[in-house]
Structures are given as structure tokens and as C-alpha cells.
Amino acid sequence: xxxxxxxxxxxxxxxxxxxxxxxxxxxxxxxxxxxxxxxxxxxxxxxxxxxxxxxxxxxxxxxxxxxxxxxxxxxxxxxxxxxxxxxxxxxxxxxxxxxxxxxxxxxxxxxxxxxxxxxxxxxxxxxxxxxxxxxxxxxxxxxxxxxxxxxxxxxxxxxxxxxxxxxxxxxxxxxxxxxxxxxxxxxxxxxxxxxxxxxxxxxxxxxxxxxxxxxxxxxxxxxxxxxxxxxxxxxxxxxxxxxxxxxxxxxxxxxxxxxxxxxxxxxxxxxxxxxxxxxxxxxxxxxxxxxxxxxxxxxxxxxxxxxxxxxxxxxxxxxxxxxxxxxxxxxxxxxxxxxxxxxxxxxxxxxxxxxxxxxxxxxxxxxxxxxxxxxxxxxxxxxxxxxxxxxxxxxxxxxxxxxxxxxxxxxxxxxxxxxxxxxxxxxxxxxxxxxxxxxxxxxxxxxxxxxxxxxxxxxxxxxxxxxxxxxxxxxxxxxxxxxxxxxxxxxxxxxxxxxxxxxxxxxxxxxxxxxxxxxxxxxxxxxxxxxxxxxxxxxxxxxxxxxxxxxxxxxxxxxxxxxxxxxxxxxxxxxxxxxxxxxxxxxxxxxxxxxxxxxxxxxxxxxxxxxxxxxxxxxxxxxxxxxxxxxxxxxxxxxxxxxxxxxxxxxxxxxxxxxxxxxxxxxxxxxxxxxxxxxxxxxxx
Amino acid sequence: xxxxxxxxxxxxxxxxxxxxxxxxxxxxxxxxxxxxxxxxxxxxxxxxxxxxxxxxxxxxxxxxxxxxxxxxxxxxxxxxxxxxxxxxxxxxxxxxxxxxxxxxxxxxxxxxxxxxxxxxxxxxxxxxxxxxxxxxxxxxxxxxxxxxxxxxxxxxxxxxx
Numbered sequence: 001x002x003x004x005x006x007x008x009x010x011x012x013x014x015x016x017x018x019x020x021x022x023x024x025x026x027x028x029x030x031x032x033x034x035x036x037x038x039x040x041x042x043x044x045x046x047x048x049x050x051x052x053x054x055x056x057x058x059x060x061x062x063x064x065x066x067x068x069x070x071x072x073x074x075x076x077x078x079x080x081x082x083x084x085x086x087x088x089x090x091x092x093x094x095x096x097x098x099x100x101x102x103x104x105x106x107x108x109x110x111x112x113x114x115x116x117x118x119x120x121x122x123x124x125x126x127x128x129x130x131x132x133x134x135x136x137x138x139x140x141x142x143x144x145x146x147x148x149x150x151x152x153x154x155x156x157x158x159x160x161x162x163x164x165x166x167x168x169x170x171x172x173x174x175x176x177x178x179x180x181x182x183x184x185x186x187x188x189x190x191x192x193x194x195x196x197x198x199x200x201x202x203x204x205x206x207x208x209x210x211x212x213x214x215x216x217x218x219x220x221x222x223x224x225x226x227x228x229x230x231x232x233x234x235x236x237x238x239x240x241x242x243x244x245x246x247x248x249x250x251x252x253x254x255x256x257x258x259x260x261x262x263x264x265x266x267x268x269x270x271x272x273x274x275x276x277x278x279x280x281x282x283x284x285x286x287x288x289x290x291x292x293x294x295x296x297x298x299x300x301x302x303x304x305x306x307x308x309x310x311x312x313x314x315x316x317x318x319x320x321x322x323x324x325x326x327x328x329x330x331x332x333x334x335x336x337x338x339x340x341x342x343x344x345x346x347x348x349x350x351x352x353x354x355x356x357x358x359x360x361x362x363x364x365x366x367x368x369x370x371x372x373x374x375x376x377x378x379x380x381x382x383x384x385x386x387x388x389x390x391x392x393x394x395x396x397x398x399x400x401x402x403x404x405x406x407x408x409x410x411x412x413x414x415x416x417x418x419x420x421x422x423x424x425x426x427x428x429x430x431x432x433x434x435x436x437x438x439x440x441x442x443x444x445x446x447x448x449x450x451x452x453x454x455x456x457x458x459x460x461x462x463x464x465x466x467x468x469x470x471x472x473x474x475x476x477x478x479x480x481x482x483x484x485x486x487x488x489x490x491x492x493x494x495x496x497x498x499x500x501x502x503x504x505x506x507x508x509x510x511x512x513x514x515x516x517x518x519x520x521x522x523x524x525x526x527x528x529x530x531x532x533x534x535x536x537x538x539x540x541x542x543x544x545x546x547x548x549x550x551x552x553x554x555x556x557x558x559x560x561x562x563x564x565x566x567x568x569x570x571x572x573x574x575x576x577x578x579x580x581x582x583x584x585x586x587x588x589x590x591x592x593x594x595x596x597x598x599x600x601x602x603x604x605x606x607x608x609x610x611x612x613x614x615x616x617x618x619x620x621x622x623x624x625x626x627x628x629x630x631x632x633x634x635x636x637x638x639x640x641x642x643x644x645x646x647x648x649x650x651x652x653x654x655x656x657x658x659x660x661x662x663x664x665x666x667x668x669x670x671x672x673x674x675x676x677x678x679x680x681x682x683x684x685x
Numbered sequence: 686x687x688x689x690x691x692x693x694x695x696x697x698x699x700x701x702x703x704x705x706x707x708x709x710x711x712x713x714x715x716x717x718x719x720x721x722x723x724x725x726x727x728x729x730x731x732x733x734x735x736x737x738x739x740x741x742x743x744x745x746x747x748x749x750x751x752x753x754x755x756x757x758x759x760x761x762x763x764x765x766x767x768x769x770x771x772x773x774x775x776x777x778x779x780x781x782x783x784x785x786x787x788x789x790x791x792x793x794x795x796x797x798x799x800x801x802x803x804x805x806x807x808x809x810x811x812x813x814x815x816x817x818x819x820x821x822x823x824x825x826x827x828x829x830x831x832x833x834x835x836x837x838x839x840x841x842x843x844x845x846x
Contacts, residue, residue: 362744366707372815373716376808383784383805384719385712390781400709400771409702411712417704 001095001617002158003650008089009045011068011681012108013081018072018681027646028671030638030662031654038680039654040188041065043622046652047185049088049104051115051138051150055178056187058202060139064088067681068106074683083107094157095617095648101131113137115150144174151177160614163226165211168204175215176203183216184615186601188622188654192593195584195600196566209564216604217533217565218614221525231517238510242266242503249499257492258286258441262503268514271507276500278493281445289493296486303479311466318474322460329453336446343439350432357425364418371411452481524562533611534560537603541567544599548636552588558596567596598624598637605649620652635665642669708743714775715784716809717742717819722785722798723806724827729790729797732776734835737764739772741822748822754838755829761841793832 003026010019022031022042033039044063047053053063062069068088071080085108093099101118110116115138118131136150143149144162154177155162162174182197190198199208214222242265249259258279263270278289287295311318374381388395399408409417456478463474526534538560545555557570559581569587573580588596598621605619619641625634634657641651655662659675707713721738722728730738741751753759776796779785784802788795798806809816 363707366710366713369815370707370710370712370716372812373712373809375814376812380805380808381712383782383801384715384809386715386778386782390778390783396711399705399711400714400774401705402770407700407702408705411710413702414704 001615001648002092003094003618004046004652005091005093005099007042007045009042009068009086009681010089011072011083011086013072013083015081016074016683018067018074019684020680020682022674024650024652025646025672026648026650027644028638028642028669029650029652029674030671031652031674031676032657032659032662033654033676033680035656037676037678038065038067039656039676040622041068042680043185043620043652043654044187045088046090046620047181047187048106049090049102049115050154050181051104051143052178052181052185054139054176054202055181055185055200056190058200062106062112064106067679070107072681075678085109092157095159098157100157113139117153144176158616163211163215163222166206166229168206173203173205175205175211179203179205179208179212180216180616183212183604184601184618185620186597186622186624191622192597192624195593195597196564207564209566213565216614217530217537217607218612219530219533220527221530224520224525224527228517228520231513231520235510235513235517238506238513239265242506242510245499245502245506249496249503257289257496258438259496266503266507266510268507268511271504271511278496280489281442282449289489293486293489293493296482296489300479300482300486303475303482306475308475311463311470314474315464318460318463321474322457322464325453325457325460329450329457332446332450332453336443336450339439339443339446343436343443346432346435346439350429350436353425353429353432357422357429360418360422360425364415364422367411367415367418371415452485455481529611533607533613534562534565536610537565537607540603540606541596541599544602544640545595547640548595548598549633550588550592550595550599552592553584558584567600594624598640602640602644605644605651608648609645617648618650618652622654624653624655625657635661638662638665638671639669642666642671646670709771711775711778714771715779715782716805716816718775718779719784719798719802719806720809720816720820720823721827722796722802723810724823726831727797728803728806729788729795731793731795731832731835733766733839734830734832735776735796736768736772737766737835737838738823738830739769740767742819745818748818751830752822752826755826755834761838764838764842766839766842 004024006024007022008019010017012018020038020042031039031042041064045068047056048062048064053060056063066072067083068086069083071082073080085105087103087105087108087110089101089103091099091101099120102115103117104110104115105112115136116133117136118133120131134153136148136153137143138150140149144151144155146152160177162177164172165175166172179199182191182199186192196209196213199212201208205211211222213219246262246264249262258281259276260279261276279286280289280292281287282292370385373384386396401408408414459477460474466473538558541560542555542558545558550558553569558567559570560566561568561581567584568581569584570579571582572578584593584596601619601621604613605615605617607613608615608617621637624637634655638653641653644651659673662673718735718739721735721742722730725734737751741747750759751764754761754764779802780787780796783799784805785796785798788797790797810820
């Protein structure tokens with residue numbers, strides 16, 4: 001909540017100090033003066049001092065008249081004096097009863113991007129009240145997010161936590177304070193043209209009306225959507241984490257083992273039952289690791305049971321074993337060669353695909369560059385993209401290609417064509433990568449077997465030439481070799497188990513987040529509280545419309561749109577034989593448009609009686625009657641405005657309505673009338 | 686073997702348009718040429734210089750090579766001057782569209798941006814989203830690629846007589 005307690009304008013020339021001091025109360029305040037006397041200056045000054053110029057337009061021009069910027073005179077007939085220094089100062093307070101003095105200069109010494117504030121601090125021991133000065137900046141990057149940015153500070157002063165909202169370019173930004181104020185402050189020139197805002201579009205925030213209203217009404221819908229976005233982001237992270245770990249598994253991070261049954265993306269099933277089988281490549285085929293280790297253990301046990309015999313006795317069997325080993329050795333050598341050739345072929349293919357994709361990337365970028373130029377406007381595109389010859393005006397279908405019988409693809413079509421090629425090549429690339437991984441694994445397994453066969457061969461040969469009486473060592477050596485392999489497998493199994501545990505953990509978290517996301521997805525985003533709030537707002541609007549004598553439609557037919565909460569009207573549609581919702585825009589008369597705006601803004605303010613909203617508690621109407629084609633009776637607006645709760649709400653109205661009419665209309669209702677004749681900025685010395 | 690088509694409807698074949706490499710798009714090459722001219726001294730350049738830049742800008746490898754020559758890491762003779770027919774068409778369009786015009790400077794023919802060309806080139810230059818790598822190259826090396834440098838490259842390429 002924010003209330004303006006006082007406003008001070010100063011415009012200082014070499015001879016005179018011009019200025020005005022206004023005190024505002026809570027509740028209704030009316031600034032009354034003739035046209036072109038400077039009422040709007042006072043209200044615009046509030047926008048200026050809060051650094052909110054950008055809620056009015058994208059550029060940073062000062063929204064204040066000449067008198068505050070360049071030259072000023074006392075009456076219409078006096079000569080102008082040059083303004084040497086000028087500033088605006090206001091005092092505001094908030095829901096915590098904190099008082100704050102804010103000053104921003106326009107002309108003169110201080111940088112207009114600087115906003116100075118003084119907060120009064122209750123000193124300890126009933127000592128004198130101290131003022132603490134702090135300077136902030138506006139309109140530089142970070143003004144809404146950084147500690148020393150004024151809007152960051154202002155949001156904190158108002159008790160707002162600004163949500164992050166998506167922009168058109170896909171990035172996020174805070175819902176800037178500038179986007180919210182048009183919902184409280186109706187500026188004279190453009191403010192009356194539309195029911196909501198007009199909200200500034202130059203921040204390029206998606207769906208800005210909806211986001212702003214969701215925040216002002218403090219709806220859960222926005223929070224739900226943000227939670228959903230957050231969930232999506234985290235699920236995305238889990239997905240990529242999963243892919244990384246899976247790649248470690250399949251790309252030989254664990255040697256010589258192949259994994260079957262790890263899905264490409266996390267699944268709920270995997271989180272419950274990780275059905276993975278590990279396989280090793282032995283004897284020319286993939287065997288489940290468990291089975292292979294069992295076989296190996298049996299073989300070792302068998303070897304260990306063989307009684308040791310002397311070399312002489314073992315000669316025949318050793319000779320035979322040697323033959324078998326030689327055969328195996330040759331076979332493995334051949335297999336290794338085959339695997340190597342295949343690997344080389346696939347690698348070649350893989351490289352060719354990569355190169356092709358690189359070329360496609362460059363080509364796509366060029367096409368996209370050409371397309372992006374369209375954003376620079378037709379002047380540029382017309383000048384650089386010739387569709388016909390500038391001299392003879394023949395159609396240039398060939399681009400810069402040499403003439404051929406077929407025409408050239410259009411830009412968009414060509415981009416789509418390149419993208420489809422990329423898709424195809426990418427999937428081919430992925431296939432070769434997978435194949436390469438497997439071949440690499442198989443190659444390594446064969447290589448290991450090959451080396452083992454080699455050493456077996458060697459040990460058998462050595463066994464034959466040992467002294468005849470010594471004990472034959474071939475069996476022992478073989479047993480040792482096999483034991484080593486078994487140990488290796490067990491170690492691999494352990495490492496793999498670790499990785500699989502990680503994967504299961506990821507899958508579990510993934511399943512949890514996904515189910516939460518699914519919960520959020522069902523139904524619309526509005527909570528029960530939201531729905532009550534909206535229907536309360538709707539009935540408040542309808543009530544005000546009745547009081548203001550809105551007559552373009554029966555007020556009971558005015559409803560609020562569900563997408564951006566804009567008032568709309570239910571009309572009978574002949575085609576569909578039912579009621580349809582229609583935007584009010586052009587259907588209502590101009591003066592009714594203004595009545596609708598009064599109703600809407602007052603209702604937004606009053607909604608916080610029963611519900612928790614983020615409304616600033618302040619409504620400013622600059623010339624609420626002037627824009628209408630036929631004069632509207634402002635009395636009912638004044639009367640309704642005088643009804644607001646003075647402890648929480650403040651309404652500032654600038655009007656050129658006659659003073660006696662205001663007094664008559666309001667009777668003894670509470671209000672604060674500030675009346676001027678002539679220019680509001682007057683010499684003070 | 687013969688087929689009979691049973692239909693009383695007329696049908697026709699349409700020739701599918703063929704894809705065009707991005708660098709042969711008018712809408713890509715003209716802006717690129719404008720950028721080349723825009724970063725040249727006096728917004729004008731000889732045809733030889735434009736051909737050189739045109740060659741250099743079209744691939745990462747040739748950009749790399751030219752920058753090595755500029756830095757003196759490679760000899761001038763390493764550069765192979767090429768003349769691309771498509772570039773000639775591109776120049777015709779550029780002058781035909783009144784984005785640039787021929788003039789004679791120092792006894793050599795040169796092509797110079799017109800006011801319209803300058804205006805468009807400035808807007809391309811200020812657009813941060815397109816031609817990123819090309820602009821980066823031009824910004825870094827354009828000032829070093831003078832007409833004198835181009836002449837040196839041309840002379841180095843000349844067959845010894």
C-alpha cells in the first residue's frame with residue numbers, strides 16, 4: 001500500500017523560485033483548477049518522481065511541461081524566465097506506517113537518473129528523529145532487481161514480491177513496477193482510451209494484461225503457472241543428467257560391459273524396477289554377466305581340483321591344449337581384424353555425417369540471417385532481396401545460381417528443407433555413434449581375449465620345454481589368469497551398480513516431479529479462492545456501473561474475461577443460438593467507456609476489503625470527465641470515491657469541474673478539496 | 686511392360702523447386718556486400734578487394750587463412766584469388782538497385798555505396814542478430830585489408846615472367 005502525503009514542485013529561475021506545496025489526505029482528494037493551469041503537472045510529477053515514465057511510453061522524455069523543464073512565467077502576459085533548476089519531491093507512507101521522502105531533479109545539478117530518498121527512523125531513547133538518506137538509480141539495467149535500483153526498493157516499500165514473467169524472446173524478466181502502475185494511475189492523454197492500462201508493451205512481456213492483473217489481484221493462477229515452469233525446468237535438468245550418466249555407461253566408462261534395458265529418458269517404471277542386464281563379450285558372443293561369471297567360477301574350481309602332475313606325464317595333454325590354444329589364438333586374431341575393419345567403416349561414415357551436418361548448419365544460419373533481415377522492416381528487405389531485376393523487371397527466380405530449368409526454393413521452404421535434412425542426418429549420426437560404441441566395446445573384449453590366448457599359448461609352450469620331472473605349471477597359470485578376469489568383472493559389476501543406483505535416484509525424482517506436474521495440469525489454473533475473487537470483482541464492477549448510470553448494456557450482462565479479466569458483455573448470437581462473450585470496446589458509447597473504467601478501477605481498489613490483493617491502495621484519475629463526447633456527470637464518481645476506506649485507500653482526482661458543483665455533489669462526505677485559480681506554479685519569494 | 690492408368694481426371698506434374706545454398710541467396714549476398722563496402726575506407730572498394738573479401742567471408746577456413754596472412758603468419762602467395770560468377774551477378778544487382786555505383790578513384794575503377802546503400806548498410810550493421818560471425822571478422826580485420834594489401838596479394842599471385 002502506498003499513500004501520497006504531500007507533493008512539492010520547485011522550478012527555480014535566476015530571479016524567482018516558483019513552486020507549489022500540496023498536502024493530501026487519505027481517502028478522496030480533489031485537485032480543482034481551470035484547464036491548462038497545471039493540475040496534470042502535479043499528478044504527472046508523481047509518476048516522474050517515482051521513476052515511472054516508462055509506464056507511459058518507451059522513451060525517457062520527462063513527462064512534465066515546459067514550466068518544469070525550460071521556461072516559466074507568472075501569468076500568461078509576463079515574459080518567460082529560463083528554468084535553472086527544478087525538482088519534484090513527495091512524501092509517501094505505506095502499510096507499515098513507514099514514511100519516505102523522495103526527490104528527483106529535472107533540471108539542474110543532480111542526474112535525473114538519480115532518486116534520493118529520506119526515511120525517518122525512530123531513534124532510540126526518545127532522542128531526536130533522524131533522517132536516513134539513500135540514493136537510488138532508475139532506468140539503468142538492474143533498476144528492478146539490484147539493491148541500489150529504485151524500483152527494487154519501491155517494490156519492497158510497497159510490500160511487493162515481483163514475479164518473473166516470460167518475454168517474447170523466451171527470456172524472463174521481473175514484472176516491472178512500470179507495468180503495474182497504469183492499473184492505478186489513469187493518465188489524461190491516453191489513459192481513458194482503454195479499460196486496462198494502457199499497459200506498456202515495449203518491455204516485450206508476453207500476455208502482459210493477464211500477468212499484470214494476476215499480480216494485482218494476487219491470484220494463485222500465476223503462482224501455479226510459475227510452479228509449472230519451475231517443474232518443467234527441473235525435469236529438463238534431470239533429463240540431461242540422465243542422458244549424461246547413461247552415456248558414461250554405454251560409452252565404456254565401465255569397461256567391456258554392455259547394458260541392456262536403460263531407457264533413453266527417465267521412466268516411472270525404471271524408478272520402481274530397474275531391470276537392467278549387464279552383458280560381457282566372451283567367446284564371440286554377448287553373455288549375461290552373471291552367467292559368464294558363473295561359468296568362469298566353475299572353470300576355476302575345476303582347474304583348482306586338477307591334481308598337479310609332472311611335465312613328462314602332462315606332455316600329451318599339454319600338447320593337445322597347445323593345439324587348441326593355437327586355434328583359438330588364430331580365430332581371435334581374425335575376429336579382431338573383422339571388428340577393426342567394421343569399426344573403421346562406421347567411423348568413416350560417422351565423420352562424413354558430421355561434416356555434412358556442419359555444412360547444413362552453416363547453410364541454415366545463412367538462410368536464417370536472410371530471414372532475420374525482415375525484422376528490420378520492408379525498407380531494408382526491399383532494398384536487399386531483389387525479387388525482380390531492377391532494370392528490366394524480369395522475375396529473378398534463380399537467385400544467384402546459373403540459369404537452369406527448375407526454379408529456386410523460396411526462403412522458408414528452403415529453411416524447412418535444410419531442417420528436415422538435419423533431422424535425418426542427425427538420426428543417422430546417432431545410429432552410427434551407438435554402433436561405434438558397441439564396436440569399440442567388442443573390439444576391446446576381443447583384444448583382451450586375444451592377449452589372454454597369447455599368454456596361454458606362451459605358457460603352454462614353456463611348459464613343454466621344462467625339465468621332465470618338474471611340476472607342470474600350465475594349469476596353475478591358467479587358473480590365475482581366469483581368476484584375474486573374474487576379479488575384473490566383479491569390480492566392473494560394482495561400478496556399474498553404483499551408476500545404476502544413481503540412475504534409479506534420478507528416475508525416482510523425475511517420477512515425483514512429473515506426477516506433481518500432472519496434478520497441476522488438470523483443470524484450469526484458478527484456485528477456489530481465485531474464482532471467488534473474480535466473481536466478487538465482477539459483482540463490484542456491476543454495482544458501480546449501476547450507480548454510474550451505465551446504459552449501453554444492462555450492467556448484469558457485463559462479465560470479466562477469463563483470460564485477461566477484461567470486462568466483456570454477453571450478447572445473444574443468432575448464428576449459434578446462444579449467448580456469446582464480446583469485447584466491449586466499440587460497442588459502448590464513449591462516455592460509457594469512461595464509466596466502465598471508473599467502475600473497474602474502483603472495484604480493483606475495493607476488492608481488498610475481503611480478499612488479499614496486491615493493489616497499491618492508490619488510484620489517480622486525471623480529468624475523469626474530459627474525454628467523453630457528451631459531458632458526464634462526475635458527481636456520482638466523487639460520491640463513490642468518497643466511500644473508500646480512508647485507513648487503506650487514497651484517491652487523487654484532478655478535474656476542471658466547478659468548485660461549487662463539487663461541494664454541492666459531495667455534501668458532508670469526507671474529502672479534501674485543493675482549489676487553484678491561475679497557474680498552480682506560483683512565485684514563492 | 687506397359688501400364689494403363691484408369692482415370693478420367695487430368696493430372697499434371699509440377700517441377701519441384703530446387704534448394705539454393707544460402708550463400709547464393711540474393712537476400713544473403715547483397716547485405717554481405719553492403720557490410721563489406723560499409724567497413725571499407727570512404728565506403729568504396731575496388732572489385733579486386735570485394736572479390737577477396739567475398740572469398741574470405743564464405744567459409745570459416747578461408748577467414749582463418751586470410752587472418753593468418755594479415756597477421757603475417759603465412760605468406761601472401763598462399764592466397765588463391767578466385768573470381769566467382771555469382772558475385773558478378775550480385776554486383777550487377779547492387780548497382781542496378783542503386784545501392785552502390787561505379788566510380789573512378791586513383792585511376793582505378795571502384796564501387797562506392799550510394800546514400801541509400803549507406804542507410805541500409807548502417808541498419809544492417811546495427812542489427813545484433815544477423816551476420817554475427819561475418820561482422821565480427823569484418824570489424825576485426827577490415828581496417829587491415831587496404832587496397833594496398835589487396836595489390837600485394839594480387840602481385841604475389843602473379844606468375845613470374
